[in-house]
Amino acid sequence: MLVALDTATTTASVAIYDRERDALLAEQTWQARRRQTEETLPVLQEMLARLALGPDHIRALAVTTGPGSFTGVRIGVSMVKGMALGLTAPPQVLGLPTLCATTAPLLALAQAAGVDAVWAVLQAGRGRLNWAVFRPDAPLWRPTPADHHTGPGETLLQALAGAPGRLWVAGEVPPDLAEAIAQHSHVHVVDAALGLRRAGNLARLAARFLAAGVA
Template sequence: MTMALTDGETVLAERTTNAERNHSVKLLPEIDELVRSAGLRPRDVRAVAVGCGPGSYTGVRIGVTMAKTFAWALGLPVYAVSSLEALAFGGWRDACAGTNAVRAPAWIVPALDARRGQAYTALFSADADGPAAGAWRRVGADAVTMFREQAEAWLRAADRPGTVVFVGEVDGGFADMLDAAAAGANAVVLRRPWSMSALDVAAIARQRGETIRVRDPHDALPNYAQLAEAEAKLVAASAAEAREKARERN
């Protein structure tokens, strides 16, 4: 769980906790403590930016609901940021830092485990070192895909730059899939384990501005990129029932 309070590019307060199973219990007290630690009150906040997914169903749902409620109570606008873009943005920023910095142009691929060999992923292009405004653009939409096949397709794309950086949950099984996908690809393929930061959510909100602003907080919606397992089973059962009724009529 990550949250931050910023004034433009100035960081007033930041907090990250490992609350994988109890977001609903931890989130509100953490927000209150975050605001107080900066010497502010809730009514001093002027806007809310939230990572709206895709990712963990529970985490995304609770985060977006809390952001909507907070914004509605205070009459604030909401900036609905792609969690994958924030992940990619932060991973690229980190990759460009230090003595072994990665250089542009490059493609950046965020990846979060969606189980069964699938990943929540997207594709972004960086045309300058660091996440400079105007040099960062989206190439592929947020989606759930088979990770190895999608990575292989991007690595063999004709318009691919020389460097491709995979960021996020790219260790373990994903590392093996990536090694297999990269075999024979004439590219510099890098892995950067990384977690989404609220500071990068804020950075994307500043950069995207009005294009992701949701004026009515109730219109801010989670992006799951796929149906939940229970929803998928319900859809499949409904389709099977419809087919059975059609056969009976015939």
């Protein structure tokens, strides 16, 4: 089994994934605000109990590594490190940039729709945003720190206006910015529910990375 955790922002998410069956067994996503430390492990323990699984069934762990709040990212990474040390058999451990979890369910859809790039967005606080640009034909690409951009919504809007091709924008896009983006005919803002970061998507993506021998 693979366990995926995302506590990088106030939206926390936990998933249990069966790599052999390529099946999501359990997932919970909620607004933890600043309660990731208190709530995440109990949620995972409840999921394992519901599935009649124990810690020794865990063979792999995946976690988001940022961007996000410093505290949120640290909580997730620390939990995964602690779990890995506590398991009888050392698991495979994979960290993925937070925005990979946003685009994971969208890249195949974007490629089928003839979209040239998916721009994933994360709110960084104080009116600023983080974003990275993903190619639909590169599902196992991991953005480096240099591939991430930070700035106010106006900067993102200007970048989108000047970018060529058909574009999708997904993730934590403020409503007023979404309205402004919609004025550009070559850009489509993905529905917020579809662009929600979910640990189930993170888990499936991590399973693909591990199957490809990328860690």
